[in-house]
Amino acid sequence: MTIYYCNTRKHALNLFSVLVLFLMSWSIVNGQEKIRFKTVVIDPGHGGKDSGAQGSKANEKDIVLNVALKLGEYINEHLPEVKVVYTRDKDVFIPLDRRAEIANENKADLFISIHANYISKPSVYGAETFVLGNHRTNEQLEVAKQENSVILYEEDYSVKYEGFDPNSSESYIMFQLMQFAFLDQSQNLAGIVQDQFTNRVGRKNRGVKQAGFLVLRKTSMPSILVELGFLSNKVEEKFMISEEGQTYLASALFRSVRDYKTQFELNNGIEEVKKKEKVTYRVQVASSPKKLSDNARVYSQFPNVWEYIENNKFKYTTGETSDYNEILKIQDDVRTKIADAFVVAFLGEERISLDKAQTITK
Numbered sequence: 491m492t493i494y495y496c497n498t499r500k501h502a503l504n505l506f507s508v509l510v511l512f513l514m515s516w517s518i519v520n521g522q523e524k525i526r527f528k529t530v531v532i533d534p535g536h537g538g539k540d541s542g543a544q545g546s547k548a549n550e551k552d553i554v555l556n557v558a559l560k561l562g563e564y565i566n567e568h569l570p571e572v573k574v575v576y577t578r579d580k581d582v583f584i585p586l587d588r589r590a591e592i593a594n595e596n597k598a599d600l601f602i603s604i605h606a607n608y609i610s611k612p613s614v615y616g617a618e619t620f621v622l623g624n625h626r627t628n629e630q631l632e633v634a635k636q637e638n639s640v641i642l643y644e645e646d647y648s649v650k651y652e653g654f655d656p657n658s659s660e661s662y663i664m665f666q667l668m669q670f671a672f673l674d675q676s677q678n679l680a681g682i683v684q685d686q687f688t689n690r691v692g693r694k695n696r697g698v699k700q701a702g703f704l705v706l707r708k709t710s711m712p713s714i715l716v717e718l719g720f721l722s723n724k725v726e727e728k729f730m731i732s733e734e735g736q737t738y739l740a741s742a743l744f745r746s747v748r749d750y751k752t753q754f755e756l757n758n759g760i761e762e763v764k765k766k767e768k769v770t771y772r773v774q775v776a777s778s779p780k781k782l783s784d785n786a787r788v789y790s791q792f793p794n795v796w797e798y799i800e801n802n803k804f805k806y807t808t809g810e811t812s813d814y815n816e817i818l819k820i821q822d823d824v825r826t827k828i829a830d831a832f833v834v835a836f837l838g839e840e841r842i843s844l845d846k847a848q849t850i851t852k
C-alpha cells in the first residue's frame with residue numbers, strides 16, 4: 491500500500507516535470523513567434539544651431555530631415571504595423587546621447603541615422619553606410635570625427651561623453667567592442683542599403699564601413715549611419731536638394747527597412763511573411779526620369795494608377811490583378827490608348843520577370 495502510494499507520487503512528480511518542460515518549450519516556441527519587427531527610430535542628423543555640413547546651396551540638417559520624414563511616411567503608408575519614431579521631426583538641436591536614448595526607450599528594432607558628407611576634395615562623391623566599429627582608414631576616421639564634433643555644441647560634453655575628445659584619434663580606441671552583439675545585423679542592413687542606393691538609385695557605391703560614431707555607441711539594437719552623398723560635390727548636392735533625389739533616397743531606405751524586416755521575421759519563424767508577398771500583375775503605361783505631378787495626364791486617363799521606382803526612373807501602371815488572363819484583357823484595353831503598354835509583374839512591391847511570376851504562381 492505504502493509502496494503503491496510512493497509510486498503514484500513519483501509518477502505524479504514525473505508527469506508534473508514533463509508538463510513544466512512542455513509548457514516551457516511551448517512558451518519559448520510561442521515567444522519566438524511573437525518576435526516581430528515593431529519599431530524603427532529614424533534619426534535625421536544635426537538640427538537647430540548645428541547645421542551639419544554646408545554645401546554651396548544647402549545645409550546637411552535640412553536635406554537629412556526631408557529624407558527622414560519621407561522615409562517615415564513610406565513606412566507609415568506601406569508597413570502600418572511598424573511604429574516610426576523620429577529623434578527630431580523639425581529643425582531643433584538634439585544632443586547625440588539623447589538620440590540613442592530615444593531609440594533605447596522606444597525599444598527600437600532598428601536605428602537609422604541619416605547624414606550627408608563633406609570633404610575638401612570636390613571631386614569625391616558617392617553614398618556610404620557605416621556601422622559602429624574600428625575605422626580601417628584615416629578617411630573613415632575623418633567622417634566619424636566630423637560627425638562627432640557636433641558634441642562641441644553641447645555645454646557639458648566632456649562630462650556627458652566621459653572625456654571623449656571628438657578630434658583626438660586616441661579617443662576612438664574606446665569603440666573597440668561596443669555594439670559587437672549587433673554587428674552582423676547592422677552590417678547586413680548596411681549592405682542592403684548600399685545595394686539599394688547603387689542598383690536602384692544609381693549612386694556611386696562607397697561601400698559599407700566601420701567607424702566610431704558617438705550616436706551609435708549607446709544604442710542597444712542594430713544601428714547604421716547613412717551618408718547619402720557629398721555636399722562638397724556640386725552634382726551630388728544638386729541631386730540631394732532636389733525633390734526627386736530625396737524621393738529616390740528615401741524610397742531606397744524604405745525598401746531596405748522593408749527587406750530587413752522580412753528577413754528579421756523569417757529568421758524568427760514568422761512564416762506568414764512569405765505568404766503575404768503575392769504575385770500581382772499590372773500594365774505599365776508611362777516611365778519618366780522625373781516624378782509626374784498629381785495632375786499628369788496619365789492619372790486622368792487610367793484608373794488605379796500606381797507608381798514605382800526602378801533603374802532611376804519613375805514608372806506608372808494601371809490595373810492590378812493576380813490573374814494573368816485578366817491582366818492580358820486589361821492590356822488589350824489600355825493598348826487602344828497607348829500602343830506600347832505592357833504587362834509587368836511584382837512580388838510584393840518588387841518588380842519580377844513574367845517568367846518568374848509564372849513559376850511562382852504555378
Ligand SMILES: [Zn+2]
Nearest residue numbers: 535542605606
Ligand atoms: Zn552629419
